[in-house]
Amino acid sequence: MKKNRLVRVGLAALVACIAAGVVAAQERTPPDPEAIQAALREKAKRIPKAGLASALRAAADNRDARATTLVRRPDLEALRAELARTSAADEERSAADLSNLSAVRAPSAAQQRVAPGLRALAPENLRRVAPAEVERALIPVLIPAAAEVRDKIRVYGMENVYTASARIDAEAALSISGTCNRVVGGDPDVIAFRKRLAEQPRRLAGTGAAYFMSRNDFGVDLSFSKFGCGYVITIECGDPGADPRCAEDDYITGLADSMILANPDLAGGE
Amino acid sequence: MRSLNKLFVAFVFSLTLAACEGGETPDPTDAPDEQPGDPMSPDPAPQPEEPDPMPEEEYLADEEGRVFSYVSVGDLLPNSGPGHEDSTIYRPDIQFPLEDAAFLNSQVYRYGGSQGYINGMEGGQCNETNYDYPWQDTFCESRSRSQIMCPDGGHEGVDIRPATCIPESGASHWAVAVEDGRIVGLADSKYTVKLQTEDGSLYRYLHMKMDELAVEDGEYVTKGQRLGRVFNDFYNSAGERVATTYHLHFEMYQNYAPDEETDPVFDQVNPYMTLVNAYEKKLRGE
CATH class of the missing domain: 1.20.5 (Single alpha-helices involved in coiled-coils or other helix-helix interfaces)
Known part of the structure; x- marks a missing residue:
């Protein structure tokens, strides 16, 4: 059995x-x-x-x-308000920092990273920027304030768009593009998806701007909106998986959180 | 106890049978549209006859006479990840980015790609099916990436093979400006050509023959102007030039807002249907 x-x-x-x-x-x-x-x-x-x-x-x-492209102008009131807010925050910092005008106008990378905000700087103070390029742009030309970028950046300006670009070093390059024109319409499912997406953005720690990040084989993108306009910062790295500028969030969010307005005339002067 | 044993053996046998018959649980979405008729049910109403299919010559074809066809947007190759269904034609008037015929399909999950084995597509990139229709979407194809539009990370552009397989043909196939615009940031990029338009579109062309481009940094270009030759330029993590497959990786950025009240997001959108539309115009000679 x-x-x-x-x-x-x-x-x-x-x-x-x-x-x-x-x-x-x-x-x-x-x-x-x-x-x-x-x-x-x-x-x-x-x-x-x-x-x-x-x-x-x-x-x-x-x-x-079909999508449609709408021509839009920036919200200049919001632009001026942000400049004023940063200026007030700078004034509240230590007397030593305030006494050094160059620190406000051209702060070091370290200072910029601890001091988010938007500061105006005339193109003549940017080593590789041709003033004519920023002057023709009718949108806020924002460039990262970090010194390693600011001194190497070039601007390609048109009326409604611009791109600024810099090779940071042998391993990494940066660009930022912006436009206030916006594209609307298209696939109803995508419109709904985009609305849901917009309800849950991450926000930059300093300026509070909504942002989204994407990573790819080449590096990282950070898209943010300001003054009714859209901007995208792209960092291309030789080794995107290992280079912390592409692999980690801190570097690119730090750049996005601390910007220079390179065409201060748009807001009524530097 | 004996009956329990019988039950167990019967269960195991049924499993074996199911496996031998390829008995996967059928996916309801894979069910055929027409089910066989039930002999016990009354006769179905007579169906109208299928109209005769149109003859091949009634469909749009390329210069070689091949009938153009494309798989729906968001319908990716098996095992290459979920796609992103976006039927939007973002730019109805762009020119197709290649001068000649072209084939949109996967560089990674087909012949010549590192993941081709997953679909049994092992062999070189010049396999003839890589250079034939139908087109297939590759936006959001699974890669080690994170893209906000992609349900599972994924590829942020589409890949376009030129008319012929360059290692075999030795031919030159030109990438062209899809719109009037300006070449930006070229001096700082190793393998990317960016074209920005006055009204806000930004296009990225990758893997062209970068040391023989037909444009310069900052140059204003017109729609259809040659930018460079489709090639395989890429770089490894040590900064050395390495080859990818011969193709154009094409990205389209739009500052998109779902409505007037919502802030726009300037990012990559799926260009597939915009390219289908542009290719149709090209084939029509428009």
Whole structure:
């Protein structure tokens, strides 16, 4: 009787092992690439050359989900208020710092990192910035105040947009682009997704600006909005996974939190 | 006890059978649209006949006569991650970024890519299916990245193969300006060409032949102007030039706001449908 039971248990274990082996083998078998390619061809859409069929195809594919670009100007009141707020905060700092005008106008990287805010600085005080480039921009031209960036940065200005760019060192490059024009509309699901996203931004510790970060094979992006405009800072690193400027949040958030307004005339002068 | 043993053995056998029959739990989303008819149910109403499919020559085709086709936005290659379904055409009037025919598909999960084995696509990048339609979206494809639009991290642009596989053909395939704009930040970047437009779009072109670009830093360019040749330029963590596959990685930044009240976010959006639209215009000769 006992022997019989043992045989059954042994048999059951053997069958279980075979079953497990079969399942594992199935999992290891890679998909058939020809079948994948055939499935892609099967579900792919083609576009009729002309006529009603083409229009129907476009409608079925929601090809009318078009976005629109709206021209917008910056909120200059908010810009002036932020400059004033930073100025007041600077005045509250130690008398030693206040007595040194250059520290306010051109603070060190360390000072800037502990002093977030927005300070105005005329382009003539920025070593590699051509004044004509910032003067043609009708949006706030913001550049990071950190010394290692400020002294190397170039500005490419147009009326509604700008980019500022600097190679920080052999391992890392930075750029910041901005525009007040905004794109609206498009896919309703994406609009809803974007609204949900906007409800939960992270905020810069010093200025309180809403921001979002993305990392990629090349480095890191930080997008933030100020004065009704959008800005994106990109840092490209030789080794994005190991270089703390790309791998960690502190460096790029520090840059975003402490900025120089390179076209002070926009706010009514430096 | 004996009946328990029988039950156990029956259970194990049923498992074995299921496995042998490839008996995965069917995914409801994979269920065929048409189910076989139930012989006990009354005859279904007669269905209208399927219209004759249009002949191939009625569809848009490229200069080689290949009919253009594309898989829906957000529908990525199996095992390459969840996509981002965004049918928005962000810029309806851009020019397609390559002069010749082009093929959007994965550089990583297809032939020649480091993860091609996952789909059994092992072999070189010049496999003919890499250079054929249909196009497939690669925005949000799984990579070691975090992108706010991607449900699982992911690729922040799309990858575009040129008309021919360059190692075999030796051909030059040009990337062009998608809009009028300005080349910015070129002096500071090793493998990226950025094109910024006056009304706020920012495009990034990666992996061109950077030592032979057709444009200079700060230059104003016009729509369709040649920027450089599609190549495989990339760099490793030691700063040495290394090769990727021959393709153009293309990104589109937009300062997007869901409505007038919400602050905009200037970031990468999925350019796939914008490129489908641009390619359609190209094939139509518009």
